[in-house]
Amino acid sequence: MSHAGSESEDGMLSNNQIESPLGEEGNYGGSANGGVALKKGPWTSAEDAILIEYVKKHGEGNWNAVQKHSGLFRCGKSCRLRWANHLRPNLKKGAFTQEEEQLIIQLHATMGNKWAQMAAHLPGRTDNEIKNYWNTRIKRRQRAGLPLYPPEVSLQAMQESQRCLNIDRIESEHKSQHDTLLSKNYGIPNIMFDNLKANQSILPYVPELRDITASSMLMKGVSSSQYGSFMSPIMHRQKRLREETTLLSSFSGGMKNEFHLFDQFQDVNKAAQSFGLPFPFDPDSTTKNPEFFGENQGSHTLANGNFSASKPTAEAVKLELPSLQYSETDLGGRGLSCSPITFNRTVLPLIFVRKNGKTMVTQISPLGHTATSLFSECTPISANESSLDESPSAETFTEANVKSEPVDQIWIADRENESSTWLDITFPEALLDSDWLEHDSACGKGQVIVNDAMGTLLGDDLGNEYKQMAAGASVSHGCGRSSCSWDSMPAVYQMYELP
DNA sequence: AATGGCTGCAACCGCTCTACA
DNA sequence: ATGTAGAGCGGTTGCAGCCAT
Numbered sequence: 001m002s003h004a005g006s007e008s009e010d011g012m013l014s015n016n017q018i019e020s021p022l023g024e025e026g027n028y029g030g031s032a033n034g035g036v037a038l039k040k041g042p043w044t045s046a047e048d049a050i051l052i053e054y055v056k057k058h059g060e061g062n063w064n065a066v067q068k069h070s071g072l073f074r075c076g077k078s079c080r081l082r083w084a085n086h087l088r089p090n091l092k093k094g095a096f097t098q099e100e101e102q103l104i105i106q107l108h109a110t111m112g113n114k115w116a117q118m119a120a121h122l123p124g125r126t127d128n129e130i131k132n133y134w135n136t137r138i139k140r141r142q143r144a145g146l147p148l149y150p151p152e153v154s155l156q157a158m159q160e161s162q163r164c165l166n167i168d169r170i171e172s173e174h175k176s177q178h179d180t181l182l183s184k185n186y187g188i189p190n191i192m193f194d195n196l197k198a199n200q201s202i203l204p205y206v207p208e209l210r211d212i213t214a215s216s217m218l219m220k221g222v223s224s225s226q227y228g229s230f231m232s233p234i235m236h237r238q239k240r241l242r243e244e245t246t247l248l249s250s251f252s253g254g255m256k257n258e259f260h261l262f263d264q265f266q267d268v269n270k271a272a273q274s275f276g277l278p279f280p281f282d283p284d285s286t287t288k289n290p291e292f293f294g295e296n297q298g299s300h301t302l303a304n305g306n307f308s309a310s311k312p313t314a315e316a317v318k319l320e321l322p323s324l325q326y327s328e329t330d331l332g333g334r335g336l337s338c339s340p341i342t343f344n345r346t347v348l349p350l351i352f353v354r355k356n357g358k359t360m361v362t363q364i365s366p367l368g369h370t371a372t373s374l375f376s377e378c379t380p381i382s383a384n385e386s387s388l389d390e391s392p393s394a395e396t397f398t399e400a401n402v403k404s405e406p407v408d409q410i411w412i413a414d415r416e417n418e419s420s421t422w423l424d425i426t427f428p429e430a431l432l433d434s435d436w437l438e439h440d441s442a443c444g445k446g447q448v449i450v451n452d453a454m455g456t457l458l459g460d461d462l463g464n465e466y467k468q469m470a471a472g473a474s475v476s477h478g479c480g481r482s483s484c485s486w487d488s489m490p491a492v493y494q495m496y497e498l499p
Numbered sequence: 500a501a502t503g504g505c506t507g508c509a510a511c512c513g514c515t516c517t518a519c520a
Numbered sequence: 521a522t523g524t525a526g527a528g529c530g531g532t533t534g535c536a537g538c539c540a541t
Contacts, residue, residue, distance in 0.1 A: 040511070042535085064525070080526075081510070116528060127528075132508060139506085 039073045043082050047072060051079055052087055060088075085126045092124030096133055104130060109149055109156065 039047075054070040060083065063076030072079065085091075096104070100122055107118045113134075115127035122130065141148050 042509070061526075076525080077527095078511075084527095085509080113529075128509080131529080136507060 038067070038075045038078075040078070043074075043086070047074065048082070048087055051083055055083060055087070081128075085128050090124055091126070096125075100125065101133075101137075104133065105149060106156075108134060 043051075050070050050072050051066065051074075054066055054072070058065075058069065063080040063083075066072055066076060066079045067074060074082070103121060104118060107121055111117055113131075115131045115134075118130050119125050119127040138148060
């Protein structure tokens with residue numbers, strides 16, 4: 001075969017003959033192009049020079065003509081890729097700067113896997129580079145048991161999603177806050193960003209239910225969902241608990257002062273609406289609204305645990321995921337017993353926590369993820385831990401100084417405060433018609449609801465934890481009633497009112 | 500020093516979409 | 521309407537470098 005080193009039609013190889021542009025080790029296993037085997041594999045410097053010369057002479061485009069006119073035994077696609085990713089001028093090389101990384105995170109949260117679009121916001125960076133970075137980031141953070149998105153990024157994305165769901169009432173009610181959030185840093189308050197820098201480990205992405213400790217969810221008074229993402233499946237549970245507690249505390253500490261958007265949610269309907277959930281709750285809404293459980297084409301959050309309001313939900317966009325983000329099937333392969341999905345999709349798996357008239361919500365998806373949550377001030381009810389107001393700053397949290405505590409122990413400590421009605425549930429309208437609730441009329445208090453599906457998702461380990469909590473909750477009523485039979489609970493809700 | 504595992508990156512493949520002839 | 525080229529993307533592979541043993 002003719003060697004690329006031979007003079008090409010336009011003589012472009014004249015100064016590249018020291019090394020064969022094809023490379024001695026060239027792989028010619030590629031598809032034939034007019035009977036010529038095309039080289040595959042790494043590009044040599046000689047090949048690069050040929051391509052550069054060609055582009056200088058003919059300009060970009062018409063890549064399939066490169067092989068004909070330059071003597072390069074590369075397909076047009078390969079040439080285009082090489083040029084775009086490595087040879088074109090003004091390409092930035094080297095690691096991403098911190099600013100670039102933050103921008104990528106923000107961009108991904110808003111536009112999803114639109115690598116090219118993201119690259120347009122990062123001069124000198126290529127889509128492939130960004131994609132590789134993102135996939136690498138996912139792996140890294142997964143290994144580290146860290147969430148993928150900073151909370152404020154998720155928050156902003158969530159708000160964007162919410163906004164696009166056209167919840168006018170909510171918007172009008174919180175217009176001022178909303179505008180403020182959107183006005184800077186992609187809607188992220190600077191102060192939040194500072195908090196992020198202090199603790200970049202926080203994040204609402206692909207939380208695994210197995211990693212959702214009852215203590216972190218309930219005792220801290222803050223949803224654990226966004227903190228438990230990407231926990232290593234093999235990470236020791238206690239370690240994960242510690243880390244999660246750390247994340248929770250730091251996040252909640254940061255959130256309580258800066259984020260009041262949800263403070264005005266006086267009932268779960270509003271809170272749920274804040275997630276773009278259909279209310280009044282329609283039992284069929286999950287099918288009517290595919291986005292509900294991750295089929296929202298514009299939301300990565302509910303689909304795969306990836307929180308990304310990549311597109312307004314009103315738009316029909318492809319569901320796109322970073323290549324390494326776990327899918328439903330992945331979860332099954334990772335030991336999470338979520339297949340088949342046993343959740344009754346007509347029941348929204350949310351955990352509502354109310355305190356002082358403020359509602360916190362954690363959503364547990366059928367995939368075993370808590371998707372989103374939060375929101376208002378909510379003091380940890382642990383007697384052994386300080387309130388959020390007294391929580392150490394994010395900077396001070398380390399794995400070492402956060403201790404895990406048995407869930408039931410913490411719960412008991414709080415429930416002994418008999419003077420307060422710690423369970424006073426405001427129910428979604430749809431649930432009022434369901435039979436899952438056993439309101440404890442004898443003592444006028446509600447109860448903890450944990451159902452089988454959740455138990456299944458939680459697994460034996462954490463499931464037992466919930467059982468204990470449920471049992472503890474019933475005792476806490478002080479009326480002698482066992483209102484929280486784990487096995488008989490048909491629903492997927494947990495609702496708590498904290499004193 | 501040798502070996503093997505892990506990691507990150509470059510590159511490829513297959514597919515879809517769009518523009519254009 | 522159809523075919524082609526280019527662009528974009530997800531998924532994957534191969535390889536070099538690093539690190540622990």
